[in-house]
Amino acid sequence: MADYQDIKGLRVKYLSADPSTETEGEVWYNSTSGTLKTSLLMGAWSSGGTLPTATIAAATLGTQTAALITSGYGYPGNPSGIPQTNIYNGASWTAGGALQNPRVYFPGAGTTAAGLVFGGISQISPYRTAETEEYNGTAWSEQSDLITARSQQAGAGTQTAAMCITGDAKTPPPTGTSSTLVEDYNGASWTAGTATSIGKHLAMGCGTSTASVVWGGNAYPYTIVGSTEDWNGTAWSAGGAMNTQRRGGGGVGIQTAALCFGGAGPPVPSPTDSNLTENYDGSTWTTNSATLATASSSQDGMGTNTAALLAGGSPNTPPNNTETEEYNFAVTTQTLTTS
Amino acid sequence: MAHFIYGTATNTGKGFFTHQDRLDFFLRGYPAEVWCVGNNVEGARWLADKNCVEKTKSEAQALVTAEVEADQAAWDALSAEEQLTRSRPSDITLP
Numbered sequence: 001m002a003d004y005q006d007i008k009g010l011r012v013k014y015l016s017a018d019p020s021t022e023t024e025g026e027v028w029y030n031s032t033s034g035t036l037k038t039s040l041l042m043g044a045w046s047s048g049g050t051l052p053t054a055t056i057a058a059a060t061l062g063t064q065t066a067a068l069i070t071s072g073y074g075y076p077g078n079p080s081g082i083p084q085t086n087i088y089n090g091a092s093w094t095a096g097g098a099l100q101n102p103r104v105y106f107p108g109a110g111t112t113a114a115g116l117v118f119g120g121i122s123q124i125s126p127y128r129t130a131e132t133e134e135y136n137g138t139a140w141s142e143q144s145d146l147i148t149a150r151s152q153q154a155g156a157g158t159q160t161a162a163m164c165i166t167g168d169a170k171t172p173p174p175t176g177t178s179s180t181l182v183e184d185y186n187g188a189s190w191t192a193g194t195a196t197s198i199g200k201h202l203a204m205g206c207g208t209s210t211a212s213v214v215w216g217g218n219a220y221p222y223t224i225v226g227s228t229e230d231w232n233g234t235a236w237s238a239g240g241a242m243n244t245q246r247r248g249g250g251g252v253g254i255q256t257a258a259l260c261f262g263g264a265g266p267p268v269p270s271p272t273d274s275n276l277t278e279n280y281d282g283s284t285w286t287t288n289s290a291t292l293a294t295a296s297s298s299q300d301g302m303g304t305n306t307a308a309l310l311a312g313g314s315p316n317t318p319p320n321n322t323e324t325e326e327y328n329f330a331v332t333t334q335t336l337t338t339s
Numbered sequence: 340m341a342h343f344i345y346g347t348a349t350n351t352g353k354g355f356f357t358h359q360d361r362l363d364f365f366l367r368g369y370p371a372e373v374w375c376v377g378n379n380v381e382g383a384r385w386l387a388d389k390n391c392v393e394k395t396k397s398e399a400q401a402l403v404t405a406e407v408e409a410d411q412a413a414w415d416a417l418s419a420e421e422q423l424t425r426s427r428p429s430d431i432t433l434p
Contacts, residue, residue, distance in 0.1 A: 044358045044361035047352060047354065047355040048352065050350065050351070056425070091353050270427045270428075272429045275367070290361070293366050294367070294369070297426070314425075314426075323352075332362055334362070
């Protein structure tokens with residue numbers, strides 16, 4: 001039988017302590033602990049900095065180490081949304097500029113220095129709003145409205161090349177719809193885009209204005225779907241089906257390397273919050289072994305498929321809606337056992 | 340032997356549970372600051388390190404249920420418009 005030296009061309013190192021710098025696949029014997037160890041690339045969710053304000057159904061944008069969350073429900077109540085914006089540096093949150101039109105259930109796009117939010121529910125007649133605001137790193141400013149007011153839509157892109165995808169466009173609530181509408185933003189105004197095949201709201205999305213993906217969501221009134229559609233800049237095409245259909249979860253990354261986490265799954269109308277994570281490679285969804293510590297929905301994500309951030313969301317009770325979690329796909333030490 | 344240990348502790352934010360913790364043992368968070376970890380050395384050590392107040396499964400379940408029921412009552416008191424924009428909190432059964 002071939003041994004490690006035959007396969008790798010190296011002998012297993014005999015060390016008194018774990019190496020300070022590890023390489024994926026490296027194997028060593030730790031003589032102090034008497035254990036055989038290796039370094040593996042593995043994803044996991046860990047706790048992040050606590051939000052200063054309880055937040056549910058807010059807009060989020062940015063990366064894991066430069067993230068922004070704005071408005072959403074506070075606790076308890078605040079149906080019109082809270083105006084607060086908070087900025088994350090990878091360790092803690094600080095206050096940013098207040099959103100001019102507080103609202104809930106709306107997406108964000110771009111970065112903390114050039115952010116964009118659009119649509120949502122304002123609870124001020126006619127409820128679903130078309131308001132668009134840009135963030136310049138310190139303050140929000142109003143921009144041209146969406147053509148069609150809507151809430152619970154997916155977002156993708158940047159401040160100067162964004163997409164508003166699907167959503168609930170019925171006004172006023174409580175009756176609703178699941179829309180196929182798509183609009184494109186060029187940094188100045190919205191224009192009608194190519195509609196998706198499947199109408200939905202509370203779908204998740206990510207990517208750029210020329211290569212985006214939208215998945216999951218709710219087909220009105222009470223069907224949670226697991227379908228995916230890919231946008232190539234010209235047309236939508238069917239993508240792979242999610243392994244676990246969900247709505248209102250986090251979606252980050254790019255079309256060919258997306259990450260979905262949390263969200264609420266069947267049964268409806270009282271769905272159960274999920275702690276599942278799935279990866280999308282542009283055609284197929286794969287269930288990730290990493291799970292959220294606390295199941296969550298009505299939140300969105302920030303970052304990439306290797307460094308993501310979840311902030312806010314349900315459970316609707318403190319302190320859960322101030323807790324955050326960070327996903328990292330990183331080299332970690334594992335002890336090898338015979339079992 | 341029970342598969343899980345239960346306790347209450349306040350999530351202190353960054354570093355409360357780490358990437359390595361999540362790979363080393365089972366961990367789940369619930370309303371009412373209830374935590375459920377795998378009944379093994381790593382899980383027990385984490386509970387101790389976080390000054391968790393250990394609970395029996397029934398005690399932990401009662402805390403979670405009380406919190407969820409309070410949240411359900413708050414949801415039931417919302418207007419029809421507000422109820423449509425968020426789901427009614429569902430019951431949680433600890434593993």
